[in-house]
Amino acid sequence: MDQIAVHQDDATGTDWPVAIYRTLKNFGVAQVSYVPDAGHSKLIKLSHADADIKTTVLTTEEEGVALSAGAWLGGDRAVLLMQSSGVGNCVNMLSLMASCRFPLLTLVTMRGEWAEFNPWQIPMGRATPQAFEIMGTTVLRLENPDDAEEVISAAASLAYDGDQQVAVLISQRMIGRKKWTRETH
Amino acid sequence: MSAPTDTLDRRAAVKALLAERGDLLVISGLGSSSYDVFDAGEHASNFYLWGAMGGAAMVGLGLALAQPKRPVLVVTGDGEQLMGIGSLLTIATKQPGNLSIAVLDNGHFGETGMQLSHSGLGARLEVIASGAGIGNVSDIADMAGIERFRASLRDLAGGPRLARIRIAAGEVERALPPRDGTYLKNRFRGHLGFQVK
Numbered sequence: 001m002d003q004i005a006v007h008q009d010d011a012t013g014t015d016w017p018v019a020i021y022r023t024l025k026n027f028g029v030a031q032v033s034y035v036p037d038a039g040h041s042k043l044i045k046l047s048h049a050d051a052d053i054k055t056t057v058l059t060t061e062e063e064g065v066a067l068s069a070g071a072w073l074g075g076d077r078a079v080l081l082m083q084s085s086g087v088g089n090c091v092n093m094l095s096l097m098a099s100c101r102f103p104l105l106t107l108v109t110m111r112g113e114w115a116e117f118n119p120w121q122i123p124m125g126r127a128t129p130q131a132f133e134i135m136g137t138t139v140l141r142l143e144n145p146d147d148a149e150e151v152i153s154a155a156a157s158l159a160y161d162g163d164q165q166v167a168v169l170i171s172q173r174m175i176g177r178k179k180w181t182r183e184t185h
Numbered sequence: 186m187s188a189p190t191d192t193l194d195r196r197a198a199v200k201a202l203l204a205e206r207g208d209l210l211v212i213s214g215l216g217s218s219s220y221d222v223f224d225a226g227e228h229a230s231n232f233y234l235w236g237a238m239g240g241a242a243m244v245g246l247g248l249a250l251a252q253p254k255r256p257v258l259v260v261t262g263d264g265e266q267l268m269g270i271g272s273l274l275t276i277a278t279k280q281p282g283n284l285s286i287a288v289l290d291n292g293h294f295g296e297t298g299m300q301l302s303h304s305g306l307g308a309r310l311e312v313i314a315s316g317a318g319i320g321n322v323s324d325i326a327d328m329a330g331i332e333r334f335r336a337s338l339r340d341l342a343g344g345p346r347l348a349r350i351r352i353a354a355g356e357v358e359r360a361l362p363p364r365d366g367t368y369l370k371n372r373f374r375g376h377l378g379f380q381v382k
């Protein structure tokens with residue numbers, strides 16, 4: 001049986017997921033929710049390994065928006081990790097955050113922009129900033145691994161101190177190209 | 186398959202569920218569930234959803250994880266829970282002992298003109314919850330069942346639990362809670378002792 005296997009390339013030498021993790025820890029983030037995502041895999045592992053962070057796998061992205069609202073009601077700071085392909089799923093639930101001025105911090109790894117080989121990822125990737133902006137979510141970009149701490153820190157202040165909804169779009173160039181190989185079993 | 190024909194009065198059921206609520210934190214789902222919870226008695230630890238269809242159980246999960254020493258009750262309808270059906274799987278992965286979900290099930294989408302819902306067409310929410318990995322489920326059709334469920338809410342190690350509560354499908358006069366989301370949020374957090382900025 002032929003199977004397509006996916007391998008992730010290391011795009012850069014800078015360990016930006018660790019920089020993001022440390023920044024989130026500095027802001028006292030207590031809940032992390034995620035959908036499976038190769039770009040966030042290291043951060044997801046770090047989060048799961050941290051006993052002080054409650055880490056929740058979701059069946060769909062908008063669950064994480066609602067979870068972040070409940071976390072805030074109970075005094076926890078939350079972060080939602082997803083991929084650009086799931087941003088459209090969140091649009092209605094983002095109205096919860098806007099209506100109540102709940103903080104939202106979401107970190108979005110981009111697909112469909114840099115060296116994308118899968119055309120099915122391109123429409124949602126292209127629409128991702130606008131999908132956030134139509135709901136009043138502030139969009140920041142993280143293009144350079146060396147800027148990870150500064151950008152995430154700015155986003156976290158804006159969210160948790162300013163009661164804003166903030167999405168940080170992490171450039172596909174930072175994630176690295178997917179290598180696709182055909183394997184025979 | 187047909188709609189449930191059971192006749193628990195939704196207002197009486199929710200009122201009984203919230204009697205002597207003590208430190209119970211309550212999230213209510215969009216529509217009639219919010220009116221029922223409001224009608225049972227206004228409280229700073231009520232957070233009513235006026236939107237966010239499908240999100241009530243997840244708001245409850247985030248709250249339950251943040252406040253593990255407080256019992257958290259989500260009161261929602263069959264239509265609202267069906268829209269966020271995946272959240273039952275997500276909740277099961279966390280096994281929050283302090284989280285309970287009461288689904289007021291009349292087998293209809295009441296807010297939109299009483300079309301038959303999936304549960305009215307045969308879906309069993311308590312069976313789905315069980316299959317998702319929520320071990321403590323019940324199917325309640327009388328006030329004695331409500332009373333047993335209410336008594337169980339305080340057991341912070343007994344959840345997550347989900348009760349399907351069979352209610353009558355009749356129209357009930359609306360009782361409208363406050364609609365200002367920021368007010369509801371600040372009131373709730375203030376009640377828990379967090380500073381309102």
